[in-house]
Amino acid sequence: MNEELYLVAYKDIEQKEIDEALWLKAMSHAGGDKTKAKWAYIELRVDQLLRDPSLRHSANKKVRKPTHQSGAYMMWFSILFFFTIISAAVVVDVKELTLVFSNGLYVLDAWSLIFVLPASIFFGISATSWRTYLRCWTYTFGSAKRVTIIDARAVARCLNVMGLVSLKMGVIGTLLIVIFMFHDLDNWKIKVTMAVITLVYGVVFKLIAYVVEQRVLNHYVH
Structure with missing residues (x-):
């Protein structure tokens, strides 16, 4: 139990959600040395949690890996079924x-994929972190x-951001292609196809991100 409190x-400290009063006390004990204060804070925080059961219950709310993986199987089955329907x-x-x-081959387009996917990943990272x-995964x-x-x-939150950005990038890419198409109507059929594919990619990645996001929330939070 104590190991979990540590x-x-x-x-x-890692999430920068420290108790300011405890941190000041830790800094005082460490003589202003931030490195030593971190370890002093940990000891003070553990002591605080041990003395306050209600605080310990809320702060030490942990989730363990379930003994079954039915949720993971159903998630991947849903995604596989989704792609099967689209492929059919x-x-x-x-x-x-x-x-x-x-x-x-009609629904494969490298430009659309590059336009939607990398931006979604970068925004997800910028909204949270690489870690x-x-x-x-x-x-x-x-x-x-x-x-x-x-x-x-x-x-x-990272998955949610990636899903939202992928959908928006799909819409933006579609609008850009439509603008270029109206500027130059040559090969308009190809441009319309690219516009639709870009939007489809955005919607597909949004759906996948949503399913995975719900998987994480149900598995670890709810």
Whole structure:
């Protein structure tokens, strides 16, 4: 139990959510040395949590990795089912009841992908941190054994930002292509196709980010 309290105190410092009164006391004990004050703060914070059960309950709220992975399986099944439906709509010739795999090339566009995806990732990182972005992968797969509520919410926020930005970048990319198309109507069919693909990419990444965000919240927070 005490080990968990030390982790809570350490996270206070890492997340810059320290108790100011305790920090001043720690600085006083450390003679103004910030490095020593950090360790003094941890000891004072643990002592505070041990003496106050209600404070300990709220501050030390931890979540453990469940013994089952049904939630993770359902999330990936949902995403796989989603892509299966989209793929079927693209490659299945309903009239002839045949598969036309070459149709898949119509929905692939490198420019649209580059326009939507990197910006989404960069905004997600800037809204949180590199560490939080990397945690999106471990938390999503449920491989993190123990995390704080603060960390889980930060990951969910990163996913939320990436999803929102991907959708907005899809809309912006579509509008830009439409503007260029009206300026020059040559090859307008290709430009319309690119505009629609860019929007589709934005919507698809938004949906994936939403599903993963809900997975993290349900798995670690709720």
